[in-house]
Amino acid sequence: MKIVAIDKKNWEKGLDKLRGAYRLIGPVKEDRYHYFRELGKGQMPDFSCLNTRLSAKETIYPQSEDMFEYNLDKSQEDHHLLKEVEKDDSPQAVLGIRPCDAKAVELVKLNFDTEEYKDPYWLRSWEATTFVGLACDAPCSTCFCTTAGCGPYHEEGLDVLLADDGDRYLAKALTDKGEKFLAAGGWSEEVDGEERFAAGKAAAEEKIVSTVVTENLRGADTLALHGDDALWEDVSFSCINCGTCTFVCPTCWCFDIQDEVHGTQGRRQRNWDSCMFPIFTVHTTGHNPRGTKLQRVRQRFMHKLKYFVDKYDAGIMCVGCGRCVQQCPVNIDIRRVCELMNSRGAKDACAVEG
């Protein structure tokens, strides 16, 4: 794979060159935290950011987006007909996305890009995006990517992987999109950097000490795990169903569809939704299949650590970014839940073998 050296002195110049061809998005510090924001003229992505407060999912999957527009004025010829909303799907580059968030995009793609149906909003935006990742040489204490099917130098989902190499970046082009991006930035000094990537990867992985155990999840009996009331009572006890975990999670994709009307003009929009909210599943009759918080918390973890595992055979629906661990107001920790579920799975495996 082609590796290009980018002298940090040429970084800003290169980005300025790229602005003509791409909308640039990168981590920007607002108040105490970093968020992915479109970079204005002269604005640089802040690579001192360990990780952003919200994941990078919003760069291709906005929290709220218009799907259709229509008018309800019966004197107009096209009244009550839904029309596609014009979108700007011109090329954009997400700079400094961490490997965990990029891998998460690949997992979410399994949901939006299926054999039977393609979600046009998500896919068009994904196609228009070049993901320029930044390897993590200084991971957070809450990172557990290495046991979550990912890692600080993981390449899945990325078009370019950057590694900080003192006064320069080493940029590994991973896809055609990535090569195009580097060429457009005017960076072409090819170097032999494989060793730096290998050494950096080993050193960074060493620093990640937090782990999850997942090996028995697949073999676990779904109904036994689902029916383990004591486990779910324990896990959900302190949950206040605030939904923070689902909003900060890079792999949570659930959404709602709503019509918004002002006068005779209306829009159909979709908004991020959360399995933590009772209204997510309530029937019109008032009956709710997941009416209690135990049922909702169970759904979140069963989806991530069991249903997804069984359905796609692509590991867990978690990349170990640690955001939910950091931001949960009542300290619910997916690593602990995963361990409880995994040990429950070990019991099931023993039962089968015995």
Place this chain on the structure above:
Amino acid sequence: MENPYLPYPVRIDDIVVETEDRNLKTFKFVFLNEGDEEKFAYHAGQFAELSIPGRGEIPIGIASSPVEKGFVMFTVNKAGVVTTHLHKMKVGDIMGVRGPLGNWFPWDMLEGKNVLLVGGGFAFTTLRSSIVYMLDPANRPKFDKISVVYGARTPGMLLYKGELIEWEKRDDIDVHITVDATDDPEWKYNVGFVPPITEQKAPQGDGDTYAIVCGPPIMIKFTQPVLEKLGYTNDHIIMSLENRMKCGIGMCGRCNIGQELVCKDGPVFTLDQINQTPREY
């Protein structure tokens, strides 16, 4: 890329009040654009999202049958924001239909078999679609014995009454209509809940006989042991589930029962399949 969220525009062509409480209306829609009807090719048992600009969408079983051409038909209970608005709409109004969605009753598997349909209340819409499909002269030879048990609270609450009475008279389908109670001296059909009438009238279950059951939870609860007693095994009992839905195409994440999505992997499941899920419906 086709947009699976974009409904076909339709015009309301006809509205029939089905029940005495006026809470159920049948809407006939015609497609505004040529070619859309062909694109909307469906099977009995599927559903669609009725889409009202300004209000939203609601998943409803398709009550018309694939053998009926020129329109699609839905029977809708007035309940929430969208259905209440739909009940106020008039012939000629424009709205959308998005689909067909979900799987359908396993017609290929049912060929050469006896089919028992058990329905209750307003959960008779996709069963109506199925009956019309099976009774079509081109399809009737494909099935062996067809039996139906359908009940409602009162005679005035039965859907598709005209058709029911006609089917009841035929000898190529065995129809048992029942009501929970009635003081109508003219009532000449059964009186009693669906489960006991099923026990009395339905054919015995065997390897060549399948039961399709659609109804309110309470009816399903008491019909299940009856079917078991009659000899129907769980893989010969077919049901159609409902859950809150938005996208209808397996993406928005709310209608799952375990790893199965009711909107895309269902709504039709065998009882055997349902028993292997966490049954969150």
